[in-house]
Amino acid sequence: MPGDSFCIQYTNCEGCPRATENILIHRNLPKGEHIPKDKCTQNCMLFMIKGELLINSEEYPGNILREKQFILQAIGSKIEILALTDVEYVVYWFNELPLLCEDRYKEVMEQAEVPLTYTPMVMSERLFHLITSMPEFLNEESPCSKYIELKCKELVFLITNFYPLPQLSAFFYPISTYTESFHYFVMQNYGTVKNVEEFAHLGGYTTTTFRRLFKNLYGVPVYEWILEKKREGILEDLQHTKMRITEICNRYGFDSLSHFAHFCKDSFGDTPRALRKKAACGEKIGKIAD
Structure with missing residues (x-):
């Protein structure tokens, strides 16, 4: 045949x-x-x-x-x-x-x-x-x-x-809850983008349209949602993986280790290395209360 x-x-x-x-x-x-x-x-x-x-x-x-x-x-x-x-x-x-x-x-x-x-x-x-x-x-x-x-x-x-x-x-x-293409797109790509504009462009949306779709579906602004997901992932990686700090930094789209360190200080109260040491000693690490 x-x-x-x-x-x-x-x-x-x-x-x-x-x-x-x-x-x-x-x-x-x-x-x-x-x-x-x-x-x-x-x-x-x-x-x-x-x-x-x-x-x-x-x-x-x-x-x-x-x-x-x-x-x-x-x-x-x-x-x-x-x-x-x-x-x-x-x-x-x-x-x-x-x-x-x-x-x-x-x-x-x-x-x-x-x-x-x-x-x-x-x-x-x-x-x-x-x-x-x-x-x-x-x-x-x-x-x-x-x-x-x-x-x-x-x-x-x-x-x-x-x-x-x-x-x-x-x-x-x-x-x-992920059967709609927009949900799939968000869940597959949020960890690789650096900002809302890049996220929208990746999906072929204008920034305004993307913000509106996202807010309607998730109930929160897209930038706040991305930051929250990054915080969750960073804490998980620092506590439960052996990934190097530079790998975690790159994984979540930070331009430099200093930028990553500032983000961690603002979000969790300490540098990535200090947070990992605390976790290794059994100390609970988490977000700074708003």
Whole structure:
């Protein structure tokens, strides 16, 4: 078939323009492996193949995931992981789901409501069979992206069309507030911009239009919101990561270490290095009260 000849002409898949991005990742962690709390830069689903994994996030505080269970974390959420045993799992990263049945997903999102408590979903036999078949091709040197895209569509289809609507509505609630493109744009890019004008230009908006849209959706001026998010991220990085001060400075778009130090003094009462030392000694650090 003509469509088959495209890949046949490549003897080395690394040279193929269809080489995959890391949207599906297979992981094995040894017992005791700890992944510190970090912010999700995309939506993700985590599917347990074997073992016990301690999850700590706002939705799943102190939950233990076991074989055949899976969860969803929204873009912007923070998650920490500890392997209680040797574990194996697959992570699916996405911005928007590849839907075969848009009407069904629309129905799910229209009824999405916050659950009293978040409960991990349990994989059906068909879904578990799909997940356990993934490591074989994911561990190839250069998995084909088109094949992985098909697997992602199958994965989403088996979730959205073979579970009861109330269960799906609770499961997908964390991403229901990010379904609009403007929300996605804001959550994906706020950490990389230096000012409101740059933010607006990045999205193709005039500054005035961007400010108005943002205020209508978030209820606060965009500059105040960005500063608050930066403060939260800086405190998190100073207390819970081993990132160098210069890396944190660059991560949040400061022009110089002195500018970063002034920002920290104004926001938290001390320099970044002093704040990190305080945190290491068990002292609580936080924002200066307004």
